[in-house]
Amino acid sequence: MTTQTSLPFSWEQVDSLSDLRRLELVLDALPDTDIMRALSAMRRNGRNEYPVAAMWKALIAGIVFQHESIESLIRELNRNSSLLAVCGFCPVPLQSRTRYETGGAGVIAIDSPPRSPAPGSFNFSRFHTNVVKLEERRGLVSGMIEEMRGELMRLLPDFGENLGYDGKALRSNSTGNRNRKTGKTSDPEADWGKHECSGVDSSGKTWTKIKTWFGYGLHIIADTKYEIPVSFSLTRASVSEIKELDRMTEVLFTKDPEIEQRCRYLSADRGLDGGEFKKKLWEEHQVRPIIDSRELWREEKRGQSYVEGQKIMRPLGRAHDNIFYTECAEVWCRCPVSGEERKMAFCGFESPRETLKFRCPAAVYGLRCKGWEKCHGDAGCKTNGYGRVVRVPLEFDRRIFTPTPRGSVSWRRAYNRRSALERINSRIEGSFRFERHFIRGVAKMSALAVMMALAVGHIKAGRPECMRSLVSGCWADTG
Incomplete structure (x- = not known):
């Protein structure tokens, strides 16, 4: 009789939860004390009509609730009193303001109708700008990702053993056409990217597929067992994937030696096939590269005796x-x-x-x-x-011979786990609306931080000793 072992975490369990429950898990798990304090310091003595803590929770709710625009999030807040309460806004409409005008009959008092308890698009736009600044200047959003990686390693003893890499094309809202006067595009941080792949079909004929886009490249290293991201990078579309993967692994293993010790395999598709990188993974980090081989032998195919396939x-x-x-x-x-x-x-x-x-x-x-x-x-x-x-x-x-050679049982087992990267990319786009989300630029990392926080929060939910109160810490000081 075969028994199935249930994992400490699975996305199927998270998907079955209500939106509010998932939001509570994220808010409880996010290590956001530093960014909350920084946002409060940026506000200083300004109006506190909408507290920093409530605005931050609402921004996170926009990701969890899959809103593609600020206006959509505001409509959700206006009709969902439970969400208003969870975020920390007063669900009662704000008091009307009385303004005074001088006319022929003297001073006239004019009462405006009660205002919505939810912030407006202007408030969210300014708040989002501050979040972007904090990530660009101090890396506070990506810092949360690093903290949660350490937390996941503490909660899951085998987290990080099997890693996989994948790159994802992110299209910009800009068309990529340059302005005739300025010579710049409407999105100056983006540029053109190109992916080319080829293969042989069942009939033995070779095929080639070319994809071009204007925008960015999202680079992800993830745990292929738990389907949880480990490291991210958002670059221009033209940045080479093999160079970025080399840089990411070097930074990851330098910052976190424990995950370097845990990691046994790193898988990637054949586009990342390269002898120097495979050699570096094994000799410097003792990580076995599980990367499919490209067909680079061309001389034999030019011979008259060669048959297709x-x-x-x-x-x-x-x-x-x-x-x-x-x-x-x-x-x-x-x-x-x-x-x-x-x-x-x-x-x-x-x-x-x-x-x-x-x-x-x-x-x-x-x-x-x-x-x-x-x-x-x-x-x-x-x-x-x-x-x-x-x-x-x-x-x-x-390039060809690695410690776990292509085609061996261990290689096939490790490479088959790469399907987790496809599910992660699908979840990022489908569940978190990463490409179409109202959060732009480097602050998009907050969407990936939410993804990790869902995992941390769900694991902790089954371990009460790991939970912290929603009213403790930064929430008590900034509201």
Whole structure:
């Protein structure tokens, strides 16, 4: 009988909660003390008609409730008294103001109707501008993300073991056309990006797909088991993904050595395939790269004997005349008598030697090989039952040969977890309206902070000793 182990956190459990309950989880989990104090300091002695704490909660509510515009959020606040109360606004309409005008009959008192308890678009616009400034100058929004990463590592002992990377294109509201007078676009921080991918279809024909957009690139490193983001970066669309991934991993492992020690695998798609980066991951961080291989061997395809879809192999070296390898890190042997080709059996990574070990397929699988004795004799091996052994150093080709080679059981298991990145991207766009959200620029990171806070809050909800009161801390000082 098979028993299913339930994870300490799953998004299915979060999705079943009401909007108000999810908002309460986020507000409880966000480490927002510093940003709240900074926002209060920016207001100084200004009017406190709408408290900083209430405005901040309303901004977070706009993300949790999936509002694409400030006007939509204001309408929600005006019709939802429960949301007003959770945010900290008084649900009773504000007192009417009396203004006095001088006329022919003397001074006339004019009473205006009671005002809505919810802030207006002007109030939210100014508040949002302050949040953007705090992120640009002091990194307070991204600082919350780093704090919650540490909290998740404390709550989940295996958080960070399996990481994955993915890049997402974010289109700008600007068309990308330059103004004839100024020579600038309406979104000067954005630029043009281009993604090109290719492959071979079922009929053996090659295909190419090119995507261009004007805007930004969202780069995400996430835990592929719990589907929770670990690190983010928002750049111009033209920034190279492989360079940004290299920079992000360096910053992440430098700032958080514990997650470097935990991480065993880092997966990415074939667009990030590169020997230098794979070598750096393993030699400097002891992280196994799980990155699909690109088809870069072109010379063989130009030959007249090449057939579309044919497997391309190259000799492994002079010492192995009948041993060949492919771009997919497969090692093949060719029988010196019959010419039959067989895939050699992968038998693991030898860490002290930094080599991949492959054995004779006839010995491993009990097959009959006509050239058994000649193959072993030419290689100077004993013709015992263990069979011929071929060791491939990682240095032979760092792009193709990695500690966990492509196609092995461990590689497939780790690479299959990459589907979590697709679900994360779908959740960011579908549940958090990341691309169409009213929060713009670097402050978009607050939407990703909310995503992490939902996870932290849900885990803590099942552990009362980890919870803090909604009326404690910064909320008591800023309202």
